[in-house]
Amino acid sequence: MDSRPIGIFDSGLGGLSAVKELLDIVPNENIVYFGDTGRVPYGTKSKSTILKYARQDEAFLLEKDVKMVIAACGTVSSVAFDTGKDLGVPFLGVVKPACAAAVLATKNKKIGVIGTATTVSSGSYKKAIQSIDKDIEVYAKACSMFVSLVEEGWVDENDEITIKTAERYLKPLKEKGVDTLILGCTHFPLISAIIGKVMGENVTLISSGGACAKQAAKYLKDNNMLNESEQEPKREFFVSDTPDGFLKTAKLFLNTDSNLNAKQIKIENYGKQEN
Ligand code: DGL
Numbered sequence: 001m002d003s004r005p006i007g008i009f010d011s012g013l014g015g016l017s018a019v020k021e022l023l024d025i026v027p028n029e030n031i032v033y034f035g036d037t038g039r040v041p042y043g044t045k046s047k048s049t050i051l052k053y054a055r056q057d058e059a060f061l062l063e064k065d066v067k068m069v070i071a072a073c074g075t076v077s078s079v080a081f082d083t084g085k086d087l088g089v090p091f092l093g094v095v096k097p098a099c100a101a102a103v104l105a106t107k108n109k110k111i112g113v114i115g116t117a118t119t120v121s122s123g124s125y126k127k128a129i130q131s132i133d134k135d136i137e138v139y140a141k142a143c144s145m146f147v148s149l150v151e152e153g154w155v156d157e158n159d160e161i162t163i164k165t166a167e168r169y170l171k172p173l174k175e176k177g178v179d180t181l182i183l184g185c186t187h188f189p190l191i192s193a194i195i196g197k198v199m200g201e202n203v204t205l206i207s208s209g210g211a212c213a214k215q216a217a218k219y220l221k222d223n224n225m226l227n228e229s230e231q232e233p234k235r236e237f238f239v240s241d242t243p244d245g246f247l248k249t250a251k252l253f254l255n256t257d258s259n260l261n262a263k264q265i266k267i268e269n270y271g272k273q274e275n
Pocket of ligand 1: 010011012014015040041042043044072073074075076115116119147184185186187
């Protein structure tokens with residue numbers, strides 16, 4: 001057993017979709033979450049900037065003595081996965097677990113992927129899917145504006161602007177006839193009701209954060225690393241901008257009314273030696 005917390009980071013709120021799904025499976029875990037709200041979005045930035053940010057985010061979590069680090073960010077998992085190699089604790093990203101789940105789900109071997117511009121241009125999901133089954137056709141579409149809509153909290157399933165945006169982004173994937181769609185950015189599950197309606201009920205949606213959460217829980221179980229302490233589990237949230245907006249939307253993400261606190265930190269002070 002290991003009562004140290006699990007460290008999870010994202011560019012902002014999106015990674016909370018992974019936290020939610022993780023706590024649904026292993027509710028006794030302690031969590032330290034970092035959302036880089038002062039520098040979101042990552043998905044429109046260059047690879048070298050994302051590498052620097054990822055190293056700083058990981059360095060911050062390691063200072064919190066975490067037992068595992070999860071990059072709950074499709075963009076970091078796509079272009080900066082190697083930054084997690086030598087952390088001294090297990091490191092998980094969202095790409096491989098999501099692809100494994102999508103390959104199991106597809107029947108017509110046509111999978112769609114939506115993510116940030118950087119994720120899509122990296123080709124990470126396509127490579128991971130075709131390394132499992134090279135006959136699967138993969139159609140990827142960058143949906144960068146979804147990130148802003150979610151950060152803004154425009155997530156209600158009747159939100160006209162979000163619906164119109166989704167219709168426009170998703171049209172080409174519908175036309176290709178995909179039967180499975182990977183939400184390759186962890187922000188997107190918050191608007192999955194809209195995405196699901198636009199794609200139609202025959203399309204299976206795969207949450208990349210959810211797939212990663214399942215893999216993380218399995219890893220902890222298989223390696224006897226679950227928290228078995230009887231103390232009330234702690235959830236700590238840290239952000240790099242003021243916490244107010246974060247807390248409001250975090251409640252939606254985590255589907256909770258209970259009081260949440262978040263502390264603001266100076267993320268540029270971490271991981272300096274590696275820049
Ligand atoms: N949640 C992040 C992802 O999964 C990214 C959003 C962003 O910062 O662009 O890609």
